[in-house]
Amino acid sequence: MTKKDIIVLLETIATYMELSLENPFKVSAYRKAAASIETDGRSLSEIDDFSTMKGIGKGVNEVIVEYVDTGRSTVLDELKESVPEGLVRMLKIPMLGPKKIAKIHKELGIASMEGLKEACDSKRVSTLPGFGVKTEQNISKAIDELLTRPERYPIERIISFRTAVENVLDEMEMVEKYDVAGSGRRFKETSRDLDYIIEVTDAAAFTESFLESPFVRETVAKGEKKLSVVIEDDMDEINVDFRFVTSREYFTTLHHFTGSKDHNVKMRQIAKSRGEKISEYGVESNGEIKTFGSEESFFNHFGLPFIPPTMRESGEETDTDISKIVSMDDMKGDLHMHTVYSDGAFSVREMVEACIAKGYKYMIITDHSKSLRVANGLYENRLYKQIEEIKGLRDEYPEIDIYTGTEMDILKDGTLDYSDDMLKELDYVLAAIHSSFTQTEAEIMHRLKSACENPYVRHIAHPTGRLIGSRAGYPVNMQELISMAKDTGTVLEVNANPRRLDLSADVIRHSGLKLTVNTDAHHTAHLDFMEYGVATLQKALIQKEDVINTFSREDFRNFVNKGK
DNA sequence: GCCGTTTTCGGCCCGACTGTTTTCAGTCG
Numbered sequence: 160m161t162k163k164d165i166i167v168l169l170e171t172i173a174t175y176m177e178l179s180l181e182n183p184f185k186v187s188a189y190r191k192a193a194a195s196i197e198t199d200g201r202s203l204s205e206i207d208d209f210s211t212m213k214g215i216g217k218g219v220n221e222v223i224v225e226y227v228d229t230g231r232s233t234v235l236d237e238l239k240e241s242v243p244e245g246l247v248r249m250l251k252i253p254m255l256g257p258k259k260i261a262k263i264h265k266e267l268g269i270a271s272m273e274g275l276k277e278a279c280d281s282k283r284v285s286t287l288p289g290f291g292v293k294t295e296q297n298i299s300k301a302i303d304e305l306l307t308r309p310e311r312y313p314i315e316r317i318i319s320f321r322t323a324v325e326n327v328l329d330e331m332e333m334v335e336k337y338d339v340a341g342s343g344r345r346f347k348e349t350s351r352d353l354d355y356i357i358e359v360t361d362a363a364a365f366t367e368s369f370l371e372s373p374f375v376r377e378t379v380a381k382g383e384k385k386l387s388v389v390i391e392d393d394m395d396e397i398n399v400d401f402r403f404v405t406s407r408e409y410f411t412t413l414h415h416f417t418g419s420k421d422h423n424v425k426m427r428q429i430a431k432s433r434g435e436k437i438s439e440y441g442v443e444s445n446g447e448i449k450t451f452g453s454e455e456s457f458f459n460h461f462g463l464p465f466i467p468p469t470m471r472e473s474g475e476e477t478d479t480d481i482s483k484i485v486s487m488d489d490m491k492g493d494l495h496m497h498t499v500y501s502d503g504a505f506s507v508r509e510m511v512e513a514c515i516a517k518g519y520k521y522m523i524i525t526d527h528s529k530s531l532r533v534a535n536g537l538y539e540n541r542l543y544k545q546i547e548e549i550k551g552l553r554d555e556y557p558e559i560d561i562y563t564g565t566e567m568d569i570l571k572d573g574t575l576d577y578s579d580d581m582l583k584e585l586d587y588v589l590a591a592i593h594s595s596f597t598q599t600e601a602e603i604m605h606r607l608k609s610a611c612e613n614p615y616v617r618h619i620a621h622p623t624g625r626l627i628g629s630r631a632g633y634p635v636n637m638q639e640l641i642s643m644a645k646d647t648g649t650v651l652e653v654n655a656n657p658r659r660l661d662l663s664a665d666v667i668r669h670s671g672l673k674l675t676v677n678t679d680a681h682h683t684a685h686l687d688f689m690e691y692g693v694a695t696l697q698k699a700l701i702q703k704e705d706v707i708n709t710f711s712r713e714d715f716r717n718f719v720n721k722g723k
Numbered sequence: 724g725c726c727g728t729t730t731t732c733g734g735c736c737c738g739a740c741t742g743t744t745t746t747c748a749g750t751c752g
Contacts, residue, residue, distance in 0.1 A: 184735055188724035216725050254741080256750050291743060341752085354752085384739085400752095415737095420752070427736045438737060 160227065161638070162196055162203045168226055168235065169193035169219065175238035177257040178246050192219045194421070198473050200669020202638045203227075245271035251310070252301045254294070262287060276302045311349035312397060313628035314691065315657040320353060320390065320397050327372050333360045336409065340402075340416035344468045346694035348627050348660055352398035356413045362386075362403045369401075408440050410451045415439035417468050425474030429461050469694040472664075476700060483702045487693050489709040492521035493686060495566065495589060495620055495652065495677035500545050501526035502534035504682045507548055511556055513683035520712040521560040523587050524549060525620075528567040528576035531593055536568070539581055546584060560712060562586035562719060566620055571595045573609040575616075582615035586719050589652070591620035592633060600634040607640055611647040614723055618650035618675055621661040632661070641670055648723045650675050650707055655692025656685070664698035675707045 173189035195214040199206070206212075210220035226232045249260050249272055266287050269275050278284050279299035285292045312320075321339060328334050334357060338344065341354035359365040366386050370378060376396055379387040386401040404412045415423065416439070423437075430437045434444070441448040442460060451457040455465040463477060470476045470484065497503030498510055505513070507524055514522040526545065527536035537545065546563045553561055564587040568576040571594055575582075582588050590610040592603070610616050622640060625632030644651050653676045654661050667674060676692035678685050696706060703709045710718060 182724080185724050187735075191725080214725065218724050254750065258749060289743065289748075293742060297742095380740090382740090416752070418752075420736095423752090424736055431736080436737080440738090 160203065160230070162199075162206075165203070165223055165226060166193045166197050168232055169196070169222070172222070172232070172235050172238065174247055174250065175235065175242050178242045178250070178260060179238060180257060180261055188214070189219065194473070197665070198475060198668065200671065243270035245274070248272050249275060251305060252298060254297055254301065259289075262289065272302060272305075308396065309628070311351050311628075312395065313349050313658065314346065314660070315627070316395060316397075317343050317350045317353070318657060319392070320395075320399075323374060323392065324353065324355070324390070324399060327369065328355075328357070331365065331368060333365050333368070335359060335406075338413055340413055341418060344417050345419065345471060345698075346469050346691060347698075348663065352400065354416050355399070355401045356404055356409065356416060357401050358404055358406055358409055365401075365403075407450050410454050410457055411437075411441045412439045414454055414457055417471065419472050421474045422466075422471035422476065425477050426461070429463075429477060433461070467697060469697040470700060472698055479700050483704075485693060485696050485701050485703045485706050485709060487690055489703050489706070490519070490676075490689055490693065491710060491712065492519045492523075492560075492708055492715060493517070493677055493680070493689065494523045494564075494587070494618070494675055494708065495525050495654075496522070496680040496686070497526050497534075497566075498524060498545075500541060501531075501536055502681060507545065507561075508552060509683060510680070511552060511559065511561055513686055515556060515559050517686055517689075519559060521562065521715050523562040523564040523589075525564040525566040525587075525589055527593075528565055530568045530570060530576045534593075536576075537565070539577070542577075542581070543584070560716060564588060566591055567616070568593055569606045569610045571598075571606075573606045575610065575613060579613070579615060582613075585615070587617055588613075588615045589618045589620045590616045592624055596624060596630075596633040598633065600636055603633045604636055604639055607635070608643055611643045611649040616649060617723065618652055619644070620652045620677070620679065621654040621659050622651055623661050623666075625661050625663075626658050627660060629658075637666055641672060644672060648673075652677055653692050653695050654679050655688040655690075655695075657688060657691045660691060660695050662695075664695050667696070667701060668699035670699075672705070673707065674701060674705055677708070 169189050170193045173186045176186045176189065191214040195212050199212060209215050209223045210217065222232055222234050246260050246264055249255055263269050263275065263284065267278055267283060269278055276299060279295045282295065284290050284298065285295040321343060328337055337355055337357040339353060340356050342350040343353050362383060366381050369386065374390045374392065375388050376391045377389040379389060379398065384403055388399050389396050390399050402412065402416065427437045430442060436443040441450040458465050464481045466476050466481060493514060496510055498505060498507045510524065511522065527534040529536045529538045542565065549561050549563050563585050565585055567588055567590045569590050569592050570576060575590065592606060607619065610619060623632035623635050650673045651662060653667065653674055655676055655678045676696055678688040680686045707718060
């Protein structure tokens, strides 16, 4: 059993309670308890008394203790007896919350998504008080969409949709100013939809003009304050909302819709403790509404520094010294990239020049090792050749330290793809798993252990192998890997590729790990991925000193030379 | 169910929108 199991249990209880029309504050207490456990840095074995944690009192503690001791929960078992599981799925239908679902269940005896769809089509739902024909049609349509459209899109897809929308906005002259808000602005791993805050000279004209864009598939709602559409590309479709605001309210509205929800709750608590009230229209203080010319001045009003959107998650960020948290300005080098020697698109020289253009002080060339045939991995003779080429380039580019390296495969049986004799010829070695993802956790951990314990392996690249939204990755015991990394002085990577972001923010938060963030670039343009990796570190409120890419040129040289 | 330097009761973030009503409940962000 892990912490995650307890979090899932508490959240499941909250959901079932919600559907039993339990006191909403009780439901929220279970959710808060789950969140409290999630943001606590300790593992299950390190927590001896849950009841000392914030948000966990006598009641929730009893539930946890029973679950840890017996693997069961009487509270959940009883809830499950009174609430059919099908109702939980129905919560995913937009516009249907616990009360409406309970009514549908009680009055019509419906307990599944399929049953509800049928009831809508046979017009039984609209006979219920509080339900009308329109609601019935909307539910029916929403169920169809739920069955065909994924719930959330990975950040890579979100970026692509953003680009499409913003290319249109940039060409429209009635647009004064806009920003994406929501999870898109916070660079979350996945997002459900896109939210824009927008100031326009004429909302009606904007709406008319925007709706002519070829990617608009459907208009969901249009009004004076809001336009809501579905847009599509070759693969997917997504909801996009525009909120029309005046210049005066722009930044409080932007802050409000950037979220996260937990961040907003925390900000409102802070306001309330000062006798003020935050809404999207401003800060109400002594009966007056105060607005701001920037988000920074909004935060300053509460005695806080500007908190970047990427850090606005749990609420913990308002109690954090933001100046210590890692930022793009701190990035002095990229330690993981490929060239034409293996499966990259550019030469060593081109990658060097691209890194210099980024202002980096150091870089490491890390092509694949010999066993990764699909990526044209390097046999020893070609690796020696690359080492010589890199040495030759150093004099030509004194502004940057170019280190030799490899992204070495950790083979199926835990052996490493190069001998120590080969590895000692390199400045820096990172190791990664690229094969046999279906092994058991024990087998995978054996491989990772073998890499961590090797004296030449400095860091483990993309430690779980996951691809957001498409591949779960291989089974890793994260607590064990974290301990192994600490014990052996091995650094773990946050891979900045927006398909990976591996390790994820939730894993590294409060982990106490030494980390590195790298783009794994296979193209000079991929070096730009760094901002997604840094955003992931910021979500976890990781300090500069815990990220080796922030080292000065000299400190990094010492770090490389000193070895493990 | 949790919490507390206005503390053991009475709060728990706040406002808009939708669809349904005839003054509002439920849901959402």
